[in-house]
Amino acid sequence: MRIRIVLLFFTLLLILFGCSKKSSKFLGFSVTDSGIHYKLISLGDGVVKPQISNYITVNIAYRTLKDSIFFQGLRKFQLTSPSYIGSIDECFMMLALGDSAAFNFPADSFFNRTLETALPKFIRKGDFMRVDIKILEIQTEKEYELEKEAFLHWINDFGEYEKVILKQYMEGEKLSIAPTSTGLYYIPVMKTNGKSVAVGDTITVNFEGRFFNSKIFDSTKKRNEPFQFVYGQKWQVIEGLEEAIGLMKEGERSLFIIPSRLAFGEQGSSTGIIPPFTSVVFEVELIEVKKGKG
Numbered sequence: 001m002r003i004r005i006v007l008l009f010f011t012l013l014l015i016l017f018g019c020s021k022k023s024s025k026f027l028g029f030s031v032t033d034s035g036i037h038y039k040l041i042s043l044g045d046g047v048v049k050p051q052i053s054n055y056i057t058v059n060i061a062y063r064t065l066k067d068s069i070f071f072q073g074l075r076k077f078q079l080t081s082p083s084y085i086g087s088i089d090e091c092f093m094m095l096a097l098g099d100s101a102a103f104n105f106p107a108d109s110f111f112n113r114t115l116e117t118a119l120p121k122f123i124r125k126g127d128f129m130r131v132d133i134k135i136l137e138i139q140t141e142k143e144y145e146l147e148k149e150a151f152l153h154w155i156n157d158f159g160e161y162e163k164v165i166l167k168q169y170m171e172g173e174k175l176s177i178a179p180t181s182t183g184l185y186y187i188p189v190m191k192t193n194g195k196s197v198a199v200g201d202t203i204t205v206n207f208e209g210r211f212f213n214s215k216i217f218d219s220t221k222k223r224n225e226p227f228q229f230v231y232g233q234k235w236q237v238i239e240g241l242e243e244a245i246g247l248m249k250e251g252e253r254s255l256f257i258i259p260s261r262l263a264f265g266e267q268g269s270s271t272g273i274i275p276p277f278t279s280v281v282f283e284v285e286l287i288e289v290k291k292g293k294g
Contacts, residue, residue: 026104026128032094034086037104041132044098048138054079055144056092057137059270063130064123065104070228074136074270077234078144084113091133100134115230117202117292162260162277169212169257169279184240185257186247189283194250199232200292205245206285217273217280226287238263241282250289256282 024031029039050056056079061072082089088110091103107129111119119125139147170176170185179185197203204226208219220227229236231245240262248254260266260277268276 024104029102029104032086032090034090035105036086036090036094037128038091038094039102041100041102042098042134044096044100044135046096046099048097049095050079050092050135050138052079052081053141055139055141056135058092059100059132059134059136061132063132065128065130067130068122070120070122071236075234076137078141084109087114088131091131092135095133095135097135097138100132103131103133104128105131111230115233116200117230118290120202120228162279165212166257166259166279175257180243180247182240182243182262183259184243184262186244187255187257188252189255190251190253192249192251194252194286195289195291196249197231197246197286197289198291201231202228202290202292203231203245203286204228204288204290206287207241208283210281210283212279212281230292241284244282244284245286248284248286250286253283253285256284258282 024037026037026039029037031037055076057074057076059074061069063069079092080089082093086105086109088103088105091101095101105128107119107123107127108125110129111117111123123129175185175187177185177187205228206220206226208216208221210216216222231242236242237245238258240256240258243262244254244256244258257279258281259279263280264274264276264278266276268274268278274280
């Protein structure tokens with residue numbers, strides 16, 4: 001019985017990733033012909049695999065090879081054709097629904113070619129990075145559009161309670177500002193004449209996220225770890241925070257009130273810390289804007 005289980009496991013590995021004759025320089029990893037080093041962590045249904053143009057929902061984490069996480073989150077996006085051999089897009093296409101795996105590939109290509117920006121300061125040229133991916137959902141374009149349409153109808157009914165809480169908070173804080181067209185509230189604390197933010201810029205921020213009762217749920221300041229990311233690229237920050245940072249200039253500090261549809265939505269955060277349909281407050285300091293290629 002044990003032999004059968006082992007044979008089945010290796011058969012599934014071959015189906016999942018395909019056979020490769022190359023050996024990986026990383027212990028426990030195999031390597032594809034395109035140079036991506038991979039290690040299966042767990043198997044899902046082994047049947048449904050994402051196709052180009054599908055919308056996929058993933059848990060994703062970026063790490064250095066010393067196991068230091070510099071990004072982690074739940075992301076939903078449309079899968080596109082790999083822009084070059086060995087790109088991260090290939091990793092998603094290697095997995096089936098429910099699968100999780102670790103991938104090692106050169107950090108240079110990810111930052112320079114995928115994100116079109118410079119390496120962050122904590123990664124050296126020539127270093128490899130690790131990406132952990134788990135496929136949670138796969139949808140066709142039609143399924144995604146139908147779900148989006150249904151959600152928009154539903155949120156119109158359900159969102160009344162959140163609107164009341166938001167109104168009470170604004171009145172309690174004596175705030176009379178108008179929201180942006182998307183519903184974001186922007187409160188400048190310290191303004192400067194620094195550089196504006198554009199798509200492709202590498203930016204460094206400190207932020208502190210909290211609930212309306214002032215309880216903090218995330219803070220780069222408390223961790224003493226400013227967050228660096230490429231503005232305008234997917235898998236980076238929540239939609240409302242990206243819009244918020246785009247309104248700022250280098251050196252500025254601002255408060256933003258972000259409704260749930262621009263924050264963590266109807267599901268809440270993947271960690272469970274932030275409940276569904278919860279508006280949040282972010283205090284953001286834009287430390288540095290390093291201009292990119294646009």
